Amino acid sequence: xxxxDILCQVFGYFGGGLSAFMFLPQLVKIHRTKKAKDIxxxxxxxxxxxxxxxxxxxxxxxxxxxxxxxxxxxxxxxxVMVYKFFLDE
Numbered sequence: 001x002x003x004x005d006i007l008c009q010v011f012g013y014f015g016g017g018l019s020a021f022m023f024l025p026q027l028v029k030i031h032r033t034k035k036a037k038d039i040x041x042x043x044x045x046x047x048x049x050x051x052x053x054x055x056x057x058x059x060x061x062x063x064x065x066x067x068x069x070x071x072x073x074x075x076x077x078x079x080v081m082v083y084k085f086f087l088d089e
Contacts, residue, residue, distance in 0.1 A: 013068075016068070016070065016073075017072075019073060020072040020076065021076070023047075023073070023077050023080055024076055027076055027080050030087070031083070034087055036087040036088060039080065039084050041081075041084070044081050044084070047073075047077055048078065051073045051077070052070075054070045055071060
């Protein structure tokens with residue numbers, strides 16, 4: 001593995017990680033307040049659809065950093081969707 005390959009992997013994990021954990025503060029807030037009314041279903045569906053297509057693409061090109069972080073992103077947003085389903089008034 002070359003120096004460029006290692007740097008590209010670091011960039012992939014860092015960028016993907018930021019994207020994957022973007023909804024984590026929202027998840028924590030929902031868990032603490034037990035309220036999810038202000039979360040948009042459209043945003044959640046669009047974000048998960050986007051991450052699913054990115055995941056399918058990264059599997060095809062064998063990009064481990066993006067596959068891992070896309071999977072984490074989908075899981076976090078799925079948990080937010082479950083909270084929203086059960087907590088919406």
